[in-house]
Amino acid sequence: MLIARLLAETATLAGKLDAARSELLDHGWPVAMAETVISGEDAIELLLPEGEAGVVRSILGRHFAPCDLLVTDRPIAAPQLFVSDMDSTMIGQECIDELADYAGIKPQIAAITERAMQGELDFRSALRERVALLAGLDEGAIARCLAERIRPMPGAKTLVATLKGLGCDTVLVTGGFHAFADPVAEELGFDRVVGNRLAVASGKLTGYLDGPVSDSATKARTLAVEAERLGAGTVSLAMGDGANDVPMLQAATFGIAYHAKPKAREAADGWIERGDLTAVLELLGIAKEDWTRG
Incomplete structure (x- = not known):
């Protein structure tokens, strides 16, 4: 399980999230959940049952740039x-x-x-x-x-x-x-x-x-x-x-x-x-x- 948290502009968040989820799915990595995080209005968390952390970071980094991001297989x-x-x-x-x-x-x-x-x-x-x-x-x-x-x-x-x-x-x-x-x-x-x-x-x-x-x-x-x-x-x-x-x-x-x-x-x-x-x-x-x- 990968946990991805990111901070990005809320105004364009929905569209960018759809595009990122589509590309992740092309790799065979569906996003199981996407929700906001208590720490901030512009913080969201994605859960992926599988995936390569480095590739996931690259995909999210491109779609949400500029963004602040953390992708890990450990509880945050x-x-x-x-x-x-x-x-x-x-x-x-x-x-x-x-x-x-x-x-x-x-x-x-x-x-x-x-x-x-x-x-x-x-x-x-x-x-x-x-x-x-x-x-x-x-x-x-x-x-x-x-x-x-x-x-x-x-x-x-x-x-x-x-x-x-x-x-x-x-x-x-x-x-x-x-x-x-x-x-x-x-x-x-x-x-x-x-x-x-x-x-x-x-x-x-x-x-x-x-x-x-x-x-x-x-x-x-x-x-x-x-x-x-x-x-x-x-x-x-x-x-x-x-x-x-x-x-x-x-x-x-x-x-x-x-x-x-x-x-x-x-x-x-x-x-x-x-x-x-x-x-x-x-x-x-x-x-x-x-x-x-x-």
């Missing part, structure tokens, strides 16, 4: 563990790109970032290359960048606060840097942070990392360790937008790609492409009166 429930990427997921920026602007090299670094997030470059090598280009930048640029450039994604505070209010453990895990992630996590309410550290000497960035690299394997490992700590049967939610989030998205009970690059979207159980981060709460079936507004 609020998670006990939430592990999220930071850059372009919980915040609207790529921190290293913004920091590079204070060194006058944003276009050069942003181009490398984009290719790494698309999965065209090895993440570790691309990270070290970008960090090396920042050598000599005054450490004070980090605080300025935080104050002047870094902002939470719409809905981020409400998402984290609501999940925590339901007893969920929350971890911010990033291929970016603690210098940004720690204050972001404090602002948003995350319980724990995993990330990289920029090496500093005499008040200047050295162009090196201080300690091990936090990468895609780190993200997946963090989710596994935290889920094991919470115990068997832990329902986990992972979110991210780039290729380095793929292993984490695949390992979670529910992996959701947020306004994501193609590789992350393909790997996830669903995606947000229409709404803000509170759309995740709607897809999980958490009624709006139960949200904790951040």
Whole structure:
């Protein structure tokens, strides 16, 4: 049994639903039930006795685009563990790109970032290359960048606060840097942070990392360790937008790609492409009166 939940424009919902059901039936996958979900007026749920989740996502994604979507063969429930990427997921920026602007090299670094997030470059090598280009930048640029450039994604505070209010453990895990992630996590309410550290000497960035690299394997490992700590049967939610989030998205009970690059979207159980981060709460079936507004 597949469960598909989606958020789409109500004005055209009926016609799009008929077309999607017809295409699903062409694959031999009848829709057993279609009904609204308590979490929102524009949320509907489809039940399919059989089907391939990836193909069902593709069909629904085409017919209802733009939409927010989750397709899974598991009962949908609020998670006990939430592990999220930071850059372009919980915040609207790529921190290293913004920091590079204070060194006058944003276009050069942003181009490398984009290719790494698309999965065209090895993440570790691309990270070290970008960090090396920042050598000599005054450490004070980090605080300025935080104050002047870094902002939470719409809905981020409400998402984290609501999940925590339901007893969920929350971890911010990033291929970016603690210098940004720690204050972001404090602002948003995350319980724990995993990330990289920029090496500093005499008040200047050295162009090196201080300690091990936090990468895609780190993200997946963090989710596994935290889920094991919470115990068997832990329902986990992972979110991210780039290729380095793929292993984490695949390992979670529910992996959701947020306004994501193609590789992350393909790997996830669903995606947000229409709404803000509170759309995740709607897809999980958490009624709006139960949200904790951040």
